[in-house]
Amino acid sequence: MQERYDLIVIGSGPGGYVAAIKAAKMGMKTAIVERREIGGTCLNRGCIPTKTLMYSSHLYAIAKEFQELGIHCSGLSYDLNRIQDRKDQVVDKIRKGTKSLLESNGVTIIEGNATIMDADSIRIQNADEETFLTTDRILIATGSNPIIPAIEGINSKNVITSDELLSQRDQLYSKLIIIGGGVIGIELATFYLEMGSAVEIIEAADRILPNMEKEVSQSVAMNLKKKGAIIHTKAKVVKIIEDSDNSLICEYEEKSGQKSTSAKGILVAVGRRANTEGLFGNDISIAMDGAHIKVNEKFQTSIDNIYAIGDVIKGRQLAHAASAQGIATVEIMNNQTPSIHLDIIPSCIYTSPEVAVVGMSEEEAKANDLEIKVGKYPMLGNSKTILSTGERGFVKVISDTASGRIIGATLFCERATDMVGELATAIANGLTSQDLASVIRPHPTYEEAITEAVEDIGGMAIHLMPRRR
Numbered sequence: 474m475q476e477r478y479d480l481i482v483i484g485s486g487p488g489g490y491v492a493a494i495k496a497a498k499m500g501m502k503t504a505i506v507e508r509r510e511i512g513g514t515c516l517n518r519g520c521i522p523t524k525t526l527m528y529s530s531h532l533y534a535i536a537k538e539f540q541e542l543g544i545h546c547s548g549l550s551y552d553l554n555r556i557q558d559r560k561d562q563v564v565d566k567i568r569k570g571t572k573s574l575l576e577s578n579g580v581t582i583i584e585g586n587a588t589i590m591d592a593d594s595i596r597i598q599n600a601d602e603e604t605f606l607t608t609d610r611i612l613i614a615t616g617s618n619p620i621i622p623a624i625e626g627i628n629s630k631n632v633i634t635s636d637e638l639l640s641q642r643d644q645l646y647s648k649l650i651i652i653g654g655g656v657i658g659i660e661l662a663t664f665y666l667e668m669g670s671a672v673e674i675i676e677a678a679d680r681i682l683p684n685m686e687k688e689v690s691q692s693v694a695m696n697l698k699k700k701g702a703i704i705h706t707k708a709k710v711v712k713i714i715e716d717s718d719n720s721l722i723c724e725y726e727e728k729s730g731q732k733s734t735s736a737k738g739i740l741v742a743v744g745r746r747a748n749t750e751g752l753f754g755n756d757i758s759i760a761m762d763g764a765h766i767k768v769n770e771k772f773q774t775s776i777d778n779i780y781a782i783g784d785v786i787k788g789r790q791l792a793h794a795a796s797a798q799g800i801a802t803v804e805i806m807n808n809q810t811p812s813i814h815l816d817i818i819p820s821c822i823y824t825s826p827e828v829a830v831v832g833m834s835e836e837e838a839k840a841n842d843l844e845i846k847v848g849k850y851p852m853l854g855n856s857k858t859i860l861s862t863g864e865r866g867f868v869k870v871i872s873d874t875a876s877g878r879i880i881g882a883t884l885f886c887e888r889a890t891d892m893v894g895e896l897a898t899a900i901a902n903g904l905t906s907q908d909l910a911s912v913i914r915p916h917p918t919y920e921e922a923i924t925e926a927v928e929d930i931g932g933m934a935i936h937l938m939p940r941r942r
C-alpha cells in the first residue's frame with residue numbers, strides 16, 4: 474500500500490512545480506505528476522524557447538546595423554540548426570535545474586498521466602503500469618493547449634501552432650502568415666521579421682493585441698510595419714488551400730471583400746484553451762466555468778480539497794501569475810494569508826522594443842471615471858536609448874489624483890520587461906508619484922525614464938520641453 478500524501482500536484486509547469494516546492498518547504502509530503510517534460514508549456518514550448526530564439530534573432534537584427542556602430546562584419550548569416558541546438562540546451566539546463574530543485578526539496582516526481590478518481594485518490598497511468606495514490610489534497614495545474622479554429626484546410630501540412638514553429642529546423646519559411654495578432658502571434662512575428670522573413674498577420678479584432686490599451690496596439694503595429702509586416706485587422710480566415718508548389722493559399726474576408734494571400738507556412742495563434750482532457754474519472758464531477766475549472770477566491774474547486782491554478786482556471790494565462798497562485802494556494806492550505814498581491818500582475822510582450830504593463834491603463838481608468846493624472850516620457854529623450862540606437866517608445870505612469878498613488882504603468886521601450894517590477898512594487902505598496910520621484914536612478918539607464926514620467930505628472934520633468942501654457 475502506497476503512503477498517503479498531504480498534497481499531489483498534477484502538472485509541473487510554473488504553477489505546479491512552484492506550488493510543489495513551496496508545499497515541501499512548508500513541511501507537506503508532496504508528489505508532482507507529469508506526463509510530458511518537467512517544466513510545462515512555459516519551459517518546453519512557450520516562454521523560454523521563444524525568448525531564447527528571440528535572443529538570437531535580436532542579435533542578428535542588431536548585427537545587420539553594425540555598420541552604423543562602426544563595426545565591420547562581412548558574410549553575416551545564421552544557422553537555424555545551431556540556434557535550435559542552443560535553445561534545446563537552454564531548455565534542458567533549466568529543466569534539469571527544476572528537477573533537482575524538486576528532488577532536493579523532497580518532492581516525489583511521478584511520471585505518467587494522472588486521473589482524479591475521487592476527492593482523495595488519483596490513478597497514474599504510464600506505458601505499462603497503472604498505480605493508485607491517495608492524498609489529503611490535490612492541486613490541478615494542468616495548463617492549456619493551443620486552440621485550433623474550425624477553418625477549412627486548417628489541418629494542411631505546414632499549418633502549425635507555436636509548438637511546431639519553436640522546433641522548426643533547417644530553414645524558416647521565407648514568408649509566414651500568422652492567424653491571430655495576440656501575444657504569441659506578435660512575438661513570433663518579431664522573431665520571423667528579425668530573421669529576415671516576410672510576415673503577414675490576419676487578426677479578427679479591430680486591432681492587434683486587442684486586450685491591451687489602444688496606444689500599445691498602435692505603437693506595436695507601427696513598429697512591426699516599419700520592420701516590413703503586413704497587418705490585416707477585422708479580417709477572418711475562411712479557407713486554407715494547399716497549392717501544387719507546396720504553398721498554402723489563405724483566403725480571408727476583410728472590410729473590402731474576400732482576398733487571398735499565400736505563403737509556405739501558416740502559424741495559428743488564436744488563443745489557448747484549458748487542458749482538462751482525461752483529468753477526471755467517471756465517478757467524479759467538478760463545476761466548470763465555461764471551458765475552465767471553476768474556483769473560489771481560495772482556488773478551491775467545487776470539491777473542497779481539490780484546488781486549481783494557472784491556465785486551467787479563468788484569468789490571465791501567464792507563467793508568473795500561475796506561480797504566484799501556486800504559492801498562495803499552498804499558503805491557504807496551511808491556513809496562512811496569501812503573501813502575494815494576486816491582483817497586480819505585470820504583463821509583458823517581448824517585441825523590440827518591449828512592452829510591459831501593470832495595474833490600470835489610462836483607458837481603463839478613464840472608462841471607470843477615475844480622477845487620474847498621467848505622466849509620460851518619450852524614450853527618444855533618454856540618453857541610454859539614444860546611445861544604444863534605441864527606437865521610439867515611452868514610459869507612462871498613471872496616478873490617482875486624490876491620493877497621488879501610482880495605479881498603473883505602461884512601458885514601451887527597451888528592457889521594459891525588466892523595469893516593470895518597480896512599478897508593480899509601487900502599486901502593491903501604495904507608493905505615490907512623489908515616492909517614486911524621491912529616489913536616485915543611475916545615469917545613463919533606461920529607468921531614468923521612470924523618474925521623468927513620474928515628475929511629468931506634476932509638470933516637472935527636467936528632460937522634457939515645457940508644456941505650452
Ligand code: NAI
Nearest residue numbers: 653654655656657658675676677678742743744745790821
Ligand atoms: P491571445 O488571446 O493573446 O491572442 C489571440 C488573438 O487571436 C486575439 O487577438 C484574437 O482576436 C485573435 N483571433 C482569435 N480567433 C481568430 C481567428 N479565427 N482569426 C484571426 N484572429 C483570431 O492568444 P495567444 O497569442 O495564442 O496567446 C495565448 C496566451 O498565452 C495568452 O493569454 C497570452 O497572454 C499568453 N502568452 C503570454 C506571453 C507573454 O507573457 N510574453 C507569451 C506568449 C503567450
